[in-house]
Amino acid sequence: MRALPIAARVYIGLVVLSAVAVIVIGPHAGIDPATLALVVVLYVVTESISTTMHNSKAGISPSAAASLAAVVLVGPIGAAAGALCSAPFVLRRQNIVKRLFNGGQLALVGYAAGHAFLALGGGIGAPDRTDFPWILVPFCAALVVYGVANALLMGCLMWCLGVVHLQPPRRVRWRTLATLEGASLGYGMLGLFIAAVWGVIGAPAILLVLLPLFIARWAFDQCIAEQRAHEATLATLCQAVETKDYYTRGHCMRVSRGAGMIAQQLGMHAERVQTIRYAGMLHDVGKLGVPTKVLQKPDKLTEEEFAAIQLHPMRGYEIVREIGFLDEALAGIMHHHERMDGRGYPMGLAGTDIPEFARIISVADAFDCMTSTRSYRKARSIEEAFAELRRGSGTQFDPTMVAALITAVDRDGWELPDAVEPPGDDSAVVAQQDHDDPSVPLRVAGEAER
Amino acid sequence: MRAPRGAARRGYAGPARALVVLVAAGFAGGSLLWTLVTGFVEPEAALAFGVLIALGELARITLPGNREVAPIASAGAIGYTFLLTVGGDDVHHSGWQVLAVVTVGFALGELPHIAAGRTPEWSDLARRMMIIVVITLGFRPFAEDLSPGSDQAAWWPALGLMVAVVLAGWLTDGVIAAAIRAERLRTRFTVALRDELRAHAGLGMAIGSSGILIALASTITGLAGLLVFTAPLLVTQVAFRRFAEVRLTYLQTVRALSRVTEVGGYVATGHSRRVSRLAKSVGCELGMRESDLLELEYAALMHDIGQLSLRDPIASGATVFALPREQRRIAELGSAVIRETGVLDSVAELVRRQCEPYAGDGEDGPPPLGSRIIKVANAVDDLVGESADPEREQAVLERLRMDGAGEYDPEVVEAAARALERASAHW
Numbered sequence: 001m002r003a004l005p006i007a008a009r010v011y012i013g014l015v016v017l018s019a020v021a022v023i024v025i026g027p028h029a030g031i032d033p034a035t036l037a038l039v040v041v042l043y044v045v046t047e048s049i050s051t052t053m054h055n056s057k058a059g060i061s062p063s064a065a066a067s068l069a070a071v072v073l074v075g076p077i078g079a080a081a082g083a084l085c086s087a088p089f090v091l092r093r094q095n096i097v098k099r100l101f102n103g104g105q106l107a108l109v110g111y112a113a114g115h116a117f118l119a120l121g122g123g124i125g126a127p128d129r130t131d132f133p134w135i136l137v138p139f140c141a142a143l144v145v146y147g148v149a150n151a152l153l154m155g156c157l158m159w160c161l162g163v164v165h166l167q168p169p170r171r172v173r174w175r176t177l178a179t180l181e182g183a184s185l186g187y188g189m190l191g192l193f194i195a196a197v198w199g200v201i202g203a204p205a206i207l208l209v210l211l212p213l214f215i216a217r218w219a220f221d222q223c224i225a226e227q228r229a230h231e232a233t234l235a236t237l238c239q240a241v242e243t244k245d246y247y248t249r250g251h252c253m254r255v256s257r258g259a260g261m262i263a264q265q266l267g268m269h270a271e272r273v274q275t276i277r278y279a280g281m282l283h284d285v286g287k288l289g290v291p292t293k294v295l296q297k298p299d300k301l302t303e304e305e306f307a308a309i310q311l312h313p314m315r316g317y318e319i320v321r322e323i324g325f326l327d328e329a330l331a332g333i334m335h336h337h338e339r340m341d342g343r344g345y346p347m348g349l350a351g352t353d354i355p356e357f358a359r360i361i362s363v364a365d366a367f368d369c370m371t372s373t374r375s376y377r378k379a380r381s382i383e384e385a386f387a388e389l390r391r392g393s394g395t396q397f398d399p400t401m402v403a404a405l406i407t408a409v410d411r412d413g414w415e416l417p418d419a420v421e422p423p424g425d426d427s428a429v430v431a432q433q434d435h436d437d438p439s440v441p442l443r444v445a446g447e448a449e450r
Numbered sequence: 451m452r453a454p455r456g457a458a459r460r461g462y463a464g465p466a467r468a469l470v471v472l473v474a475a476g477f478a479g480g481s482l483l484w485t486l487v488t489g490f491v492e493p494e495a496a497l498a499f500g501v502l503i504a505l506g507e508l509a510r511i512t513l514p515g516n517r518e519v520a521p522i523a524s525a526g527a528i529g530y531t532f533l534l535t536v537g538g539d540d541v542h543h544s545g546w547q548v549l550a551v552v553t554v555g556f557a558l559g560e561l562p563h564i565a566a567g568r569t570p571e572w573s574d575l576a577r578r579m580m581i582i583v584v585i586t587l588g589f590r591p592f593a594e595d596l597s598p599g600s601d602q603a604a605w606w607p608a609l610g611l612m613v614a615v616v617l618a619g620w621l622t623d624g625v626i627a628a629a630i631r632a633e634r635l636r637t638r639f640t641v642a643l644r645d646e647l648r649a650h651a652g653l654g655m656a657i658g659s660s661g662i663l664i665a666l667a668s669t670i671t672g673l674a675g676l677l678v679f680t681a682p683l684l685v686t687q688v689a690f691r692r693f694a695e696v697r698l699t700y701l702q703t704v705r706a707l708s709r710v711t712e713v714g715g716y717v718a719t720g721h722s723r724r725v726s727r728l729a730k731s732v733g734c735e736l737g738m739r740e741s742d743l744l745e746l747e748y749a750a751l752m753h754d755i756g757q758l759s760l761r762d763p764i765a766s767g768a769t770v771f772a773l774p775r776e777q778r779r780i781a782e783l784g785s786a787v788i789r790e791t792g793v794l795d796s797v798a799e800l801v802r803r804q805c806e807p808y809a810g811d812g813e814d815g816p817p818p819l820g821s822r823i824i825k826v827a828n829a830v831d832d833l834v835g836e837s838a839d840p841e842r843e844q845a846v847l848e849r850l851r852m853d854g855a856g857e858y859d860p861e862v863v864e865a866a867a868r869a870l871e872r873a874s875a876h877w
Contacts, residue, residue, distance in 0.1 A: 129538050129670050129671070132537070132671045132675070133674050133675075186685065189678055190682060193663075193667060193675075193678065193679060193681070193682075196667050196670045196671055196675075197666050197667050197670070200667075200670055201605050201666060204609070205666075207659075208659050208662060208666070209663065209682055211655060211659040212655075212656040212660055212682035212683050212686045213682055213686070215652045215653065215656040215686055216656070216682070216689040217689075218652060219652065219686065219693050220689045220692070220693075222693050223692045226696045226700060227696050229700065229791070230696065230699065230703060232791040232792055233700070233703065233704065233791045233793065234707075235791075236787060236790045236791040237707045237710075237787070239787075239790065240710075240787045241710075285710065286713070288710045288714040288758065289713040289714055291715075318709075318713060319707070319709050319710055319713055320706050320707075321706075322702060323702045323703050323706045324702055325699045
């Protein structure tokens, strides 16, 4: 309870107290105690198997199914009582405050949904065949009330905790919200289902309905574990790329983060943001195709060596092109060294011919390079890097992306990498230039700087 | 080992697979004929379930291990089999009618797929049919006697029989699938049976319980709620589909990144893939489990990743010619990179011990089977290279057989010989 703001404490207290109040006040006639006990079991089970959604920010649980089944089977008061009684038994690692709030919230939501159900003519108890299909009308009303009440109670808590702020509608993540609401509506429909089968065979109905959900949860868990493993593997292999050059440690992950920030600032939806994070992570994978001695050469480069470096985006594309989920990211990897004025490589594309992802990565790439230490210079400050980006804006960089990066970094901050010291035993050769650095162009023999 | 992926598919046409397809087709055709002759009863129920089955078949998914499943179609078919009353009125369809509806549903659901060029895996389709055959023939003859009316307690014998025939159906399916798999991959039947039962356990339970649920719920709600009742299964199907997708991209990523050594000019083009393909078929020959095979595939794909840390590439990237100390160092470096992921520890271990001699060389004992397989597969590919010359293959195998220093596991070498022979026979 220590870290909770006062507002949140008051709010949680209010929710729990009103839940207790409605249960104590409400009429208790018509609630079958045996059914109520089983409903509690149903609540406990569904709350315990709640799953995390893909980006693991928001949790959903099939408790909507339990709540709405309870609404039909034991009415609003029963639903509220069942929810509150189940709170202490939920098999999850939760502290007492969270348990209390969850129980209270579920109780209030169930109570509201129950009244909607009754108001439109629904009857308490297991439905039989004469109730169908008209029971769908009050049930759907209950479903809608459930969704709205749930969102309101949760939203208020988030606001009290300071996690979310009142935002203009454009900035709300409607997509995530819709997925969550959709999932709980789907689960909610199962409530009617449980109630209907309850009328046929009684309590085993719980098992029959929940078995597929248990298995789905198991599959989602597998899926999340596999996804994490995938990301960990990608990250590690990117670090393997960086073993070639001591000073670029962590570069890939920072470019990935920077590109993600730009994409978010531009208002891209979550999947594209994720894809561009991958693209940022893998953008330099083609450096593996460039001989180490070229990458680490302290002197000016020959024309051939410069050409070898210029080939790295193509090489990267060759390596990752068969990875199915990358699609748009591939273009980003291949063209991240194009310039707006058409003097970049490998294709010399100009302006908006350059894929959007490539324009984003290009800015994030240069920004990270400038703000980290290289063997031939110290890291620049963020302001200096901004100035350099603004200077190249329009010629090298897309002004939109530069502006987006600057806004995002100003708001969210940017974690500067620690200055890396190469091991002192002279065994590590370090590069004396960096192809990403816009302020210090690569030096090519027999030619002015380019 | 140079056999392209198509060769493995062509290798499917074994007797077990052909038999299953034939039997299923026989049941399908026979039931259609029978129903046409004797006539349909209760066409509304048949139509509703037929549509559900067709939609489910349309939404079929492919699970890891190339297993094609159509959970909603299967659950719909099981539901139709177990249907005793619809909204209070008893139904009287025969087992043959169930099979006929399922046949038509499957056909309608597959047509768009076939039109789009996605031919179904015929043996998997046949297996989906056979499950229903077993369940229907086990349940439908007793359906009239079990019809419970409105009494709750009277449902219990029916429910018991439903669970029993569902289990029998999945067991039969496991046996058939294992027979086909053992034939295709040339692995042991018992190993294949365990793999198949494990792979289908979760989804099978979900499908079975949903089928029972659909039949029970129709008693109360009639056919109207049919689509809603597949909701829990829909959630499950989405979960499994996501899982299959993630597994696939993971494999693609590891495959792609195994090529960094090639693009970097450290090893010959296609080396990692050839080694992993050969290692996998050797693993099958030796009766490895599916989960171990996947680990072996990952390890074989990444076995040379340690070469990235070398300042200068070794000659033609063939580690078999490198000094043992150098080989050891490459293996250690590669294993360290893989271990950093934090999730592929057993893969890292396979990579670390890939160059140890067959009997082991320290207190750790002999290296794991996977490492021994990679050692042989790597040697074969380093020595044979891209050439498809069978004589050269034979010479290389002879050289590995003759190895006096106990480097290569003779059993693995023999398995590799069989795998190579099979691969070239498919050319």
